[in-house]
Amino acid sequence: MMDALSVVSQLRDLASEPQNREVIVQDQGCLPGLVLFLDHKNPEVLLSTLQTLRYLAELPPNIPTMKNELGMMVSLENLVGRDGLSVDITALAQEVFDILSAPAKPVPRTPERERRKKSQFFINSTQKKAKSVTLHIKGLDSIDQRSLCEEALLKVRGVISFTFQMASKRCTIRIRSDLPTESLASAIAATKVLSAQQVLKNEAGEEVFVPLNPSGEEVQKNAALPDYLPEEEESPEKEVDRAISRTTSKEDSSGSWLNAAAGFLTKTFYW
Numbered sequence: 001m002m003d004a005l006s007v008v009s010q011l012r013d014l015a016s017e018p019q020n021r022e023v024i025v026q027d028q029g030c031l032p033g034l035v036l037f038l039d040h041k042n043p044e045v046l047l048s049t050l051q052t053l054r055y056l057a058e059l060p061p062n063i064p065t066m067k068n069e070l071g072m073m074v075s076l077e078n079l080v081g082r083d084g085l086s087v088d089i090t091a092l093a094q095e096v097f098d099i100l101s102a103p104a105k106p107v108p109r110t111p112e113r114e115r116r117k118k119s120q121f122f123i124n125s126t127q128k129k130a131k132s133v134t135l136h137i138k139g140l141d142s143i144d145q146r147s148l149c150e151e152a153l154l155k156v157r158g159v160i161s162f163t164f165q166m167a168s169k170r171c172t173i174r175i176r177s178d179l180p181t182e183s184l185a186s187a188i189a190a191t192k193v194l195s196a197q198q199v200l201k202n203e204a205g206e207e208v209f210v211p212l213n214p215s216g217e218e219v220q221k222n223a224a225l226p227d228y229l230p231e232e233e234e235s236p237e238k239e240v241d242r243a244i245s246r247t248t249s250k251e252d253s254s255g256s257w258l259n260a261a262a263g264f265l266t267k268t269f270y271w
Contacts, residue, residue: 185212
């Protein structure tokens with residue numbers, strides 16, 4: 001089971017990547033979790049939390065949302081005045097407080113800034129392409145099993161995001177193009193209670209289940225949660241082009257890696 005330090009360290013690693021900052025702040029679980037971590041007794045958790053907030057505050061549109069998050073400013077102020085903390089923690093808490101407190105400054109739209117914005121837009125398109133795989137997961141019968149599956153998938157290096165369709169026991173997973181589908185089967189099989197088959201369409205357009213043999217090799221694991229990649233990065237390949245990517249209903253769409261990360265935050269609120 002993940003502890004508070006590993007969760008906030010993963011979130012900090014995600015926040016260090018500029019393309020993730022808006023997504024993290026907009027997620028309903030991450031900011032409240034970070035505010036709660038500002039009251040943690042472990043100095044390492046405090047420092048990692050403040051580093052995460054500092055990264056997130058580098059994106060100006062995030063600042064109003066962060067400032068208005070319940071308990072954020074009070075918790076930062078309390079940290080600045082708390083005795084027994086290292087200079088690093090106190091100074092960083094003061095820095096984040098000052099950034100969030102500063103009056104918003106309108107950013108002039110200069111030609112140079114517009115060029116930079118355009119170049120940033122194209123940065124994402126140069127990253128590794130992704131593909132979608134749809135799995136039918138035997139044993140996916142409850143929220144407990146879904147959490148088990150989420151934890152297994154989050155550990156696989158190369159998994160970008162995933163969405164569950166609980167009614168049909170399916171999971172649509174976006175992965176890097178160089179990740180073998182068998183690695184997903186191995187990670188899911190390692191739960192001891194779940195197993196996976198790939199959902200494809202045959203030549204007649206009918207859905208078929210293709211057995212996946214878990215690879216004997218050890219699955220490469222993430223040291224941190226995977227980088228966020230935008231949805232339009234999907235890269236159809238011949239084999240994967242036949243995989244079914246279904247649109248999920250609202251109640252079943254909570255399976256993305258970020259929501260799973262927020263779920264981990266929630267589980268560690270009460271240490």
